[in-house]
Amino acid sequence: MKQDSTRNGRKTVRFGGVETPEGFLFELTGGHLCLDLVNTLDERRNDVPRELLNSFVDLVAWGLQAGAVDESAAQALRRTAQARPRAAALALHRARLLREALYAIFSAAAGLRVLPAQAVDQLNTALVPALAARRLELIAGRPGWVFVEQNPPNLDRVLWPAILSAAELLTSADLFRVRECAGERCAWLFLDRSKNQSRRWCDMTVCGNRAKARRHFSRVRDRRE
Numbered sequence: 001m002k003q004d005s006t007r008n009g010r011k012t013v014r015f016g017g018v019e020t021p022e023g024f025l026f027e028l029t030g031g032h033l034c035l036d037l038v039n040t041l042d043e044r045r046n047d048v049p050r051e052l053l054n055s056f057v058d059l060v061a062w063g064l065q066a067g068a069v070d071e072s073a074a075q076a077l078r079r080t081a082q083a084r085p086r087a088a089a090l091a092l093h094r095a096r097l098l099r100e101a102l103y104a105i106f107s108a109a110a111g112l113r114v115l116p117a118q119a120v121d122q123l124n125t126a127l128v129p130a131l132a133a134r135r136l137e138l139i140a141g142r143p144g145w146v147f148v149e150q151n152p153p154n155l156d157r158v159l160w161p162a163i164l165s166a167a168e169l170l171t172s173a174d175l176f177r178v179r180e181c182a183g184e185r186c187a188w189l190f191l192d193r194s195k196n197q198s199r200r201w202c203d204m205t206v207c208g209n210r211a212k213a214r215r216h217f218s219r220v221r222d223r224r225e
Helices: 033-038 056-066 071-083 085-110 117-132 154-170 172-178 204-224
Strands: 133-139 143-145 178-180 189-191
Touching: 033 056, 033 117, 033 189, 056 071, 056 085, 056 133, 056 154, 071 085, 071 154, 085 117, 085 154, 085 178, 085 189, 085 204, 117 133, 117 154, 154 172, 172 178
Parallel strands: none
Antiparallel strands: 133 143, 178 189
């Protein structure tokens, strides 16, 4: 959530994914589902980063907008969370832990550093139920992977597509396109698909413009001095 406009007291953004009943609540600029999950912690370089997943309902809203779940699955997850608030709180905690493991992995990849073994182990642990929940189905006559929906749903279901996305990205050539935003406070991750692979900002209209404004202010101050 990078814009300053609000709707019902919550920040809204201009674009990204599927519109939820509450609008576009998250800015999806990562270029890969797992990176969009990482980016649900904003302003990482601040002393106090800004948490965007403040409840399990927020996590489901992210999953719906990002395409990790459809509306039917989202409704089932909300009902289950309402009936089992403690289980939902634990699922949110697991989601945040996974998010930080993914940040450690892909931030290291962006900085051309050795991937942290403990974080990779966390991802491997999360992969087991995500892989087990898939099956092949014919979709328009062609085989494709789908998740077996349970009733009531597993509350980690919203994370499974992001977990598989992370494994896919780690084993693809796109891993070398992962970048970390150069914004002073940001540190969001994204895939650099620019022709010369020189993209520096998660969003030029936000972090890029802030950097331009700071450079302009510095030049004006230097001239005055």
